[in-house]
Each structure stands twice: as structure tokens, then as C-alpha cells.
Amino acid sequence: MFFVEVILPLSLAKTFTYRVSEAEFHFIKIGMRVAVPFGKSKIYTALVIDMHQNEPSLYDAKEIHQILDERPIATETQIKHWLWIANYYMCGIGDVYRGAFPTGLLLESETMISRKPEVLVNDSELSDDEFLIYEALHHQNSLKIQEIISILNKKNILPVLQKLMEKDIIVLEEEIKESYKPKLVRYVKLHSKYESDNGLTELLEVLKSANKQKEVVLAYFQLSASEKKPITVKKLTEVSNSTSTIVKTLIEKEIFEEYYLQHDRVSFDGKASEKQLHLSEAQEKAFNEIKNSLLQKEVCLLHGVTSSGKTEIYIKLIEEYLETGKQVLYLLPEIALTTQLVSRLRNHFGDKVAVFHSKYSNNERVEVWKQTLENSDKAQIVIGARSALFLPFNNLGLLIVDEEHEQTFKQTDPAPRYHARDSAIVLANFHQAKVLLGSATPSIETYFNTQIEKFGLVTITERYNNVRMPEVLLVDLKDKHFRKRMTGHFSDLLIEEIAEALSLGEQVILFQNRRGYSPIIECMTCGHVPHCQQCDVSLTFHKNKNQLRCHYCGYSIAKPTHCHSCSSIDLTTKGFGTEQIEQELVSLFPKAKTGRMDQDTTRGKFGFEKIIDSFKNREIDILVGTQMLAKGLDFDNVSLVGIMNADNMLHHPDFRAFERSFQMMTQVAGRAGRSEKQGKVVIQTYNPNHNTIQQVTTHNYIGMYKEQLYDRQIYKYPPYFRIIKLTLKHKDFEKLKEGSMWLYQVLSQNLTMPVLGPEEPAISRIRNEYIRTILIKIPQNLHLGNTKKTIQKMLNSFEAVAQYRAIKVIANVDFY
Ligand code: ADP
Ligand code: ZN
Ligand code: ZN
Secondary structure (H helix, E strand, O other): OEEEEEEOOOOOOOOEEEEEOHHHHHHOOOOOEEEEEEOOOEEEEEEEEEEEOOOOOOOOOOEOOEEOOOOOOOOHHHHHHHHHHHHHOOOOHHHHHHHHOOHHHOOOOOOEEEEOOOOOOOHHHOOHHHHHHHHHHHHOOEEEHHHHHHHHOOOOOHHHHHHHHHOOOEEEHHHHHOOOOOOEEEEEEEOHHHOOOOHHHHHHHHOOOOHHHHHHHHHHHHHHHHHOOOEEHHHHHHHHOOOHHHHHHHHHOOOEEEEEEEHHHOOHHHOOOOOOOOOOHHHHHHHHHHHHHHHHOOEEEEEEOOOOOHHHHHHHHHHHHHHOOOEEEEEOOOHHHHHHHHHHHHHHHHHHEEEEOOOOOHHHHHHHHHHHHOOOHHHOEEEEOHHHHHOOOOOEEEEEEEOOOOHHHEOOOOOOOOEHHHHHHHHHHHHOOEEEEEEOOOOHHHHHHHHOOOOEEEEEOOOHHHOOOOEEEEEEHHHHHHOOOEEOOEEHHHHHHHHHHHHOOOEEEEEOOOOOOEOEEEEOOOOOOOEOOOOOOEOEEEOOOOEEEOOOOOOEEEOOOOOOOOOOOOEEEEOOOHHHHHHHHHHHOOOOOEEEEOOOOOOOOOHHHHHHHHHHOOOOOEEEEOHHHHOOOOOOOEEEEEEOOOHHHHOOOOOOHHHHHHHHHHHHHOOOOOOOOOOEEEEEEOOOOOHHHHHHHOOOHHHHHHHHHHHHHHOOOOOOEEEEEEEEEEOOHHHHHHHHHHHHHHHHHHOOOOEEEEEOOOOOEEOOEEEEEEEEEEEOOOOHHHHHHHHHHHHHHHHHOHHHOOOEEEEEEOOO
16 A cells, blocks of 8 residues: 655644555655545645655545646755754644645635636637636636535546636635735837837937937937836936926837836846946955855854945855855845845846745746746745745755844744744755845844854944944933923924935935824823723824724724713823824925835835835935834935934833844934935934943944843843743633643743743733733753653643633744
8 A cells, every 4th residue: 555644734733644546656756746635525735745655553544636746846855944844933844834835836625716807818728627617707706616626526626726827817816805916117118110220310310300309219328228227207207307298209109119017027128237246345355254154154144234235245145156056045024125125136137036925926926936946047046035935945055134133034923933044044054055144233142143153253344335324313302301392203403403404405214113193092081091892902093094993903993082981072192103203294394295104004015115116216305114114225315314212112021122122223223324425313212321222322233232142141031041932812811811820830840941921911912812921941051852842742731631722822932
């Protein structure tokens, strides 16, 4: 008898055994997908991770339905990496598998399929089965795979659906819900009539008496000579100082042709620019040091101050790895940053750059998956957020983790709760590849690893072009309030500085780490604050919608006119968010154009890019934003950055609060004065003498590091202790209280290390579920694997207690 061992895309730790025929056994390879029945009537896409002849003893092995691939679609290294992740982060291998694959490759009986709207299909190109499905989708908007099985009256339908997806005829229902609308950008090119060498001369003759049009044509030639990439109508009108009407006339005259491209798929004509990259002396030195360091060590940290030109060093390094035929993975904390970076990289590497992220459609993700697997030229460099780590690389040479300190590299929900930086280092190890971490404000953990010489360290202390580090001015809010020098949330100094920057035609960034108008509404009479009905948090006031919203579950109500507790109409707003700052700006600087960047204004696929673009194009003078602004954006005309209130970051109840405040402020400050002139940063705070604020002011990373490291040792936190956080959830408060106490006691009796809790977190109820947490601190010198095994055993026995079975327990290893 012949069997395959498979992973199912379900939150299960086990692998499962299925029976195959001898012929199938010889055909199947590890890494191929098979459709299998599971439970009463479900079908899943499973992944083969082993083949053997050992019949399972506990259950009757079912037969697979069919083989879905002709060759492996996942690599063995990849599977090994997933197993490591499942083991290290204490989750099911099924969780990793489900998180790793684009959903388009994971069809299951519950998946909903729809017809792609607006696609013309030639019936004759469809097989009988394909046609039946296509037909059925005319009568019904969407179908479950289960239903399609009965329409075709056979079990083996996944390959047919896959074909239809490849042909772009059907899509997964969930994608349609994403309401994905790619932005089309309008471009012009010279009509093919004039493409010859003397095209310009001919044209000038044609346009002899049309001066305005002539100017546009000349501008076009200039642009295409200097930029070597497609020219947008917008750019052309700007440069030639004309209007789109003139461009339209030129199109009508058949001098130009217009065409549209999807904004993020522009590949610069597929050609890389010829421009050679010239590193500055400091960059060149760092570059050589990195190469040396990577000869000896697997991981190197590039600690370069903001705007030191780290990206250019990455590019140079990528160049070298590409020459050896290796693949390069470039991880970014958030995909918001990619547009700027993708265009910088495509300028150098043309269409060798592939982008992988969750906002892309399934087909696009599947495409990158396949390109990576085949080691295609088109995916020699893959840029992506953390999930790009799961692609089927087979020849990885270099991994770059940019802004390595960013907490978004750690996935919180759902499992696998992995840290992409740490998992990247493990992946590199499997590939014998190298890792370059980059940051202006490295995480304490990473910097610590350089100090114990586990990682190499290369430092750049100067900005590119010798621009000086921004000058930081502190404003003492207490004093300003006392002396009545505040207008709303703006100190007189900040107002003066903004006015000066604007008068010089320079741009300003204002940072307020909270969205919304003002966080809460409070009753002046009784002090009542409206709370979310399902979560233990106060509702946030959003002025433009005149709503109170819960930032955890999305619950919203109209802004109350009177207090729901005492009916008083004397309500006031407390605290302030980005929206209120923007409002105040309008009255302070009525002539300035303001923009806002936070989660509310950047929804949708291009929401973020739109704001970045208009700021870059100087259509916005003052940009107000949340921590999204702190993420490696490069603007050349920003001379002033204002931090509206430094204190709410410092007072976060979290052992990383000071480290994060330092990072956030330093990063936002780093947006000032990037191209020539020294920038200015104004920090408003009630604690101007706070160590962290002083460290930001003097650009003293090492001071921050030493102070924090000392605290971490005293209070038993990373890097000296590893932390596992257990979160328990249940709707019944008493049961949860009892259960978490039970688990706490069992853990503290069986572990020889600090176990803290069970703690009621600051937000102790979300979506009607109560929450308790337990913190386990594992000293560096203890064997982590064994400790986890013990913990897992305790968790299993907890699950075996009948009355606690309904309590959910989530383990978060290396909790961030
Ligand atoms: P960092 O990532 O260190 O903050 P960037 O890589 O964004 O810095 O570089 C800052 C600015 O300096 C960018 O606008 C970049 O184009 C420019 N720059 C850096 N190095 C070079 C170089 N070698 N040649 C030309 N421009 C450079
Ligand atoms: Zn009241
Ligand atoms: Zn809520």
C-alpha cells in the first residue's frame, strides 16, 4: 500500500495520511498539491510533504481525489522553513501553509467562485466542463466549489477551476469584495509616423505655425531623452507649462498617441536606466565593510542615520548578487513604502523586480509565486512585506530587511505569529544565503546581537551629500500653556517655524500619533465617556462623519447630543488626533494646502500613494499624519517636521515604549532636510528633560541603547529573556478568570522561570470576549525548545479539562 503525508490548510498541528495508487505514488513528488476529502464532505487542497508505505494505525486512510500539479509547487527548503516556523512560534503547520500560499492556490469546498465581470469569453475556447461552469455563473452570481461539484457531477474539479482562473474568466469571491480598482495612468508617446530619426525635424515643419504645440513636442523630446521612461500627460503638461487641451489637440492631429498603464505595474519600458550608480565616499566605505562582514558572518546590520543613502548601498549589493545568478529578497515593513522603492529599484534593474503583497490580486500573486519557483528573470529581485518570505525561492543569495526595527515585521493575528526578520535569518541559513539588516534606529535586540558579535555591524554617521542632521528644538508645553503661548495645539514657536518654512516655499510634516478628530467625548457634568458596547475601549470621535467609532471592532454611533448617563448636553472633546490638527491648521494658515495621512485617508489600493504623490509633487504644503509618516519616505523639499505631542508615545504601558518613542521620533525627524539644507524639528512635550527626548534631540542612539539595555536586564526582558505571551479569551468572565488561574498555577509550578499574570490587559474585552494574559520569561541560557515543549504539554492538559475547553488560548512567541 502507498501513502502520502500531507498538510491541510487548517489550524491543525498534525499532518495527515492519505492513500494513493502505485502509479500515483511514483508520479507524486514532495511539494505537489493534491485535492483530498476531509471531514464529512469537505474538500481541501493539501500539500504533500512526504511519501511512505506506513499505514496509519489510528484511522483508515482515505484516498486522495486527485493530483493537482504536474511538478512541485513548493520546495523542500520551503517546507523545512515552515516546519521551523510552526515549531518555533508554537502554531500548527496548517496555519503556516494557509498563510503562505496565495488563496488562489488553495481552493477548498467552501471557496466561493464568481465570474469576472467585463471579460469577453470565446465559448469555443472552453472545454465542456469549463463551459458548464461559465454557463452556471450566468444564472447565479457566485457558486461554492461544493455546488460546482454537483453541477459537473464529479469530484475532481479543482484543475478545471484553476484553468478558468488562469484564463481570467473566474475569480475568487473574496477578491471582488476587496473592490480592487487599479488606477490607470494616462501616458503619451510619439505617433509611430514620427519615430524615424528625422521625426523631430518633420514635426517642427508640421507645427511651424503652432507655437504652443511645438513647445509641448519639444518638451516631450527633452523628457524622453533625459528620463528614458514612459511619459505621463501630467508630467508633460507640467514641464512644458501647457494644458491637457493642447496635448489633446496633438493626439487628434496624430502626432501623439495616448495609452493607459496600471500605476503600479509600470516597468519603465522594461529597460533599466544606463545611469551608473556612484556611491559617496562614506557609502563606498560602508559597502566594502558590509561585503567583508558578510564573508565572515551570516548577518550584518547597516546602521546608517536617516538619509545616509542606505537604499543605494542595497542596490549596489543586489547588483553583485545578481551577477552570481542568485535571487534576492527585499523585505519592507509595510507595503505602503513600496511604490517609492519599486520605482527606485526598477530604475536600476528594469523588469527583474517583482512585487509581492497582499493588496495584489490573486492572479498577480500566483504569477510571482510561479516566477520565483522557476527562478525566472522577472523575479530575480522580489520586494514584499513579511509574507514574501513564504515564496518558493530555490536559489536565494541575499535577503535585505529594510527598517528592521519596525514592529509590523511581527505578525500578530492570525497564526503564524512569526517575526519576518528572525524568520528571514533562519531561511537564509537554509539557503546558505546572507542577510543585511538596515535601519537608522535598530531594534535593541539586533544591536545587542552586533555587540556580542553574532551579527556584523557597519555604521554610517553622516547623511548623503553631507547634509547636516536636523536641528531639534524642544518646546515645553507646560510653560507655553502657563504663559498662554498656545493656539489650540500649536505653540508660538511651532507656528513661527511653519510660517517661515511656508514663506520659503518649503514643505512641512506634522506628526500626531493618533487618528480621528479627538479620541474621546466626555460629559462635563458627570464625567461619562461613551464606550464601545463590545470592547472595553472608549469610542473615538471622527468629526468629518460626526461619528463615534471603535478602533477595535469598527462599531460606530452618531455623535450624541446629550450624555447617555445623565442627559446633560454639556459635552466636551478631550485629547486630539490628526483630524483636529488639520482643522486648526486651516484657521492658522488659511492659504496653505494641507493633507492628512492616516488609516482613514489611505484606504484602498492606492490611497497611500495618492497622498505621497501629491505631497511629492508639492500639491500639499503641510502634511499631517500618524506613524505612517515615520517609514523611510524620501521627500526632498521638507525643511520642517513638527511632533505635536511626544508624551502619549512615552506613556505607553509597554516595555518597548521608550525604544519605540525614540525610533518613531528619530524616523519622523529624519524626513526633514534630506536634500541640501539642514532641516528643523520641533518637538512639543510636557517632559523636555525626559532621557528619551534628550536622546532624540542629540541623535544619541547609543545612549538610548545603553539605557534601555540596562532596564531590560533589570526587568527581565529581551534580549536577556525571551517572552512568550499567552492570551486567553472567553465570553464568560468568571470561567475565564478561573481557567486562567488554573493555567497560571500549572505553568508556574512546572517552569523554573518567571511566569507573570494572569493579567487583565488595559483593554480587557474585545468583541464581547474577555481577555487575560500570562507572560512567560525564558532566560537566554535555558533551552528554548525544551521549555516550549513543557509549555505545550501544559496547554494540552489545559485543553483536556472539560470546563475550560471553550477557552481560547493563543501563544505569541517573542511577543512584540
Ligand atoms: P536612507 O534610506 O538612508 O534614509 P536614502 O537611501 O533614501 O536614505 O537616500 C537619501 C537621499 O539621497 C535619496 O533621495 C537618494 O536618492 C539620495 N542618494 C543617496 N545616495 C546617493 C548616491 N550615491 N547618488 C545619488 N543620490 C543618492
Ligand atoms: Zn453625564
Ligand atoms: Zn468595539
